[in-house]
Amino acid sequence: MSLATLERADGAPKQVRPAKPPPSPLLIGGVLGAVAATVVAGWAIDFSLAPVIEQWPMLTMILEEVVHPEWAEITDPSSRLWIAMKETAAIAVIATFVGSLIALGVALLGSKVSAPPAVFRVTKSVMSMIRSLPDMAYALVFVAVVTGPLPGILALTIFNIGIVAKLTAESIDAVDPGPLEALDAAGATRWQRARVAIVPAVLPNYASYVLYVFELNIRASVVLGAVGAGGVGQLIMLYFNRADYARLAAVVIVIFVVVIAIDLLSQFLRRRLV
Amino acid sequence: MSIVFDDVSVVYPNGTRGLDKVSLTIAAGEFVVVVGLSGAGKSTLIRTINGLVPVTSGSLSVGGTEVATARGRRLRRLRAEIGMIFQGFNLVSRRSVMGNVLTGRLHAQTMLRSAFGMHTKADKEIAFEALERVGIVEKAWVRASQLSGGQQQRVAIARALAQQPSVVLADEPVASLDPPTANLVMRDLQRINRDLGITTVVNLHFLDLARRYADRIIGMRAGQVVFDGPAADADDDVFERIYGRSLTAEDVSA
């Protein structure tokens, strides 16, 4: 109030209060775009929650069986479930090891810090093509050659190379350029720069990515079996096709516990690494 | 090794002129300090000497080797002869002090040895001697990241020494250090220059450290050399020419 009177006393023109600006057109466009995409997607998949009510009795029937799991599957260490679980673990271990090892080399080729421009561009586009196919697609093709754990291992190895190489290459991009300049000034070769300055700098990140894909691999190898690539997935499909929900429930419990245990272990290790 | 600049200009890709027709001769064994404001071209000058910044025109030779045309293996061999010290120390922080000093020996290593991190006895001996020269040998197996700034810079000096260089370049080596530590590091550089006869070129922001340690001072402004003479001649008048204003207490205390 007093300010306004002061201004008038000075004879200065009354200051116009700016109006609230409208939201940016990009924000409006973004929100409208998202709404439109949701409507179209909902229509494309016939979105409807009606079955939840109509089919509820069906679900309760199944859940009735699920809450009485076949405990024998879990308590007997020589059951099909445990054999499949061991296979799943072995697939994940081998695929993580081999895939991560190759990925480290690929990552060095895939960063502009460590590779010549032509090499890193080619590597990057090949990697993004490899990543764009889901692991399931690789498993399906490999299963055509031979069934069992081997195609599962190969599919996951490729999947791991894609993820670990991408994340590690990004870490390499972010490496402190100071030590690299010092090595250049000391007359180091490209290979020596990688060995001495880049690899040690990204090692903790790399190790944490490896643990991360190991987690993913345990989950993924559960699923890959569904197309005949070994492991628990095969069992899931078998029980699903037989509608043996009591045994399926036993599988769920074991997967649940194993996945959570590995999550916790890898979280603990990763916290110590970085 | 002597360093000869002949009409050297550097233009960066974004159009900035780093050096503008610089001609200079630095004799073998000299201790030269380059002073000037940041952006005056000090850093560019020093980085052209080992080819980290390519020369746009003119000729620059180090110990008779033309830097501008050197590529690949020849450039690396030249760089092996030139040790470099940086403002930010530029150590690989996750490696031990020893590991960092040994990077100065990389130019003498085969690919297989550097792959497995194996070093010859002779290389280790050179690294230890370098650490002893800067008085930090007891930290040899400590991680570089656990050292103080002054200690890290001494490790960086040892790394440069491990190259057994004929020239040492130091780019603002004391800018990240407190004044007492800065004097210690400058004294190390001076001692190394006197004991080993290594040609030494140091960039400094402030004139008084330069006056205290240099044989010769080169003043730069806007990519050009505006002063070149013995340290004793660098009076307040010269300071104005380099910095474009008169000396204040703040400049001297650093």
Place this chain on the structure above:
Amino acid sequence: MSSATATTRPKPPPKWPYTVAGLALIGIVLVAGWSLDDAKWERLPQFPGEILQYAGQMLDGVLTWPGGHPEGQSDPDLTYGDWWLQALKLMGESVALAWIGTCVGALFSFPLAFLAASTTAPLVLRVPVRLFFNAIRAVPEILLAVIVMLPLFGLNPMAGAMAIGIHSIGSLGKLTLENIEAVDPRPVEAVTAAGATWWQRIRTAVIPQMMPETVAFWLYRFEVNIRASAILGVVSAGGIGALLNRVLRGREWEWGGIMLVVIIIVTILVDQLSAALRHRILHGAEATAVAA
């Protein structure tokens, strides 16, 4: 440290712990390999040759003029173009169900995350909500689909979308709560000092700070979910996966090649679009213009 010890050269630290750890790791891998007694390792050398052969046939399918008629089909009018159209239509369904799944995940994880973050919720609420997030994350989508969604929705994309949606609540919830906890506490303190309620604090100081990162995570999750939807196809929960499974198992490589190429192209396009959007959301218009 005295000057006498300073001149003696210290001994290098022992290296054996690294050697032991390395050998143990290799040992674990070897044991894992040995335990797979039906792995048929001897077939490994055949892979490159056979895969190359299949890839060649796939490429044939991709490079053939879409108007042409593939051999050995029961329907003589069928063209390669029909295969392309069918692959595109089903891939569209995959993208749609991934989008709906992501929406479901975002919708439920967002409010729940505020009940799970240490900065916005008391311990009694935090523990159960976090347990809930971790629990759904631990159940693979395929199990969720098989046990709950397929009986409810039948063999159609709604089942896939809901399986992906529920699973996404877990992962998005965890990331969102981490975003909430990473918020700069000073503005929150200022708003609290001004007498704001819990809701006002979240609305005015927390949400504006964490929204860009959270929306970027939603988009990223959408990319992940497109890949996940392929898996759900195997149990016929919608999308391109079911047909891909059938075609590749039937060794119809030409058709399979067309489907894989459609998957690659659509996935890369969506990834690029989403990456550009994420960059715009996180770094603003100026940075995007420079990057482009």
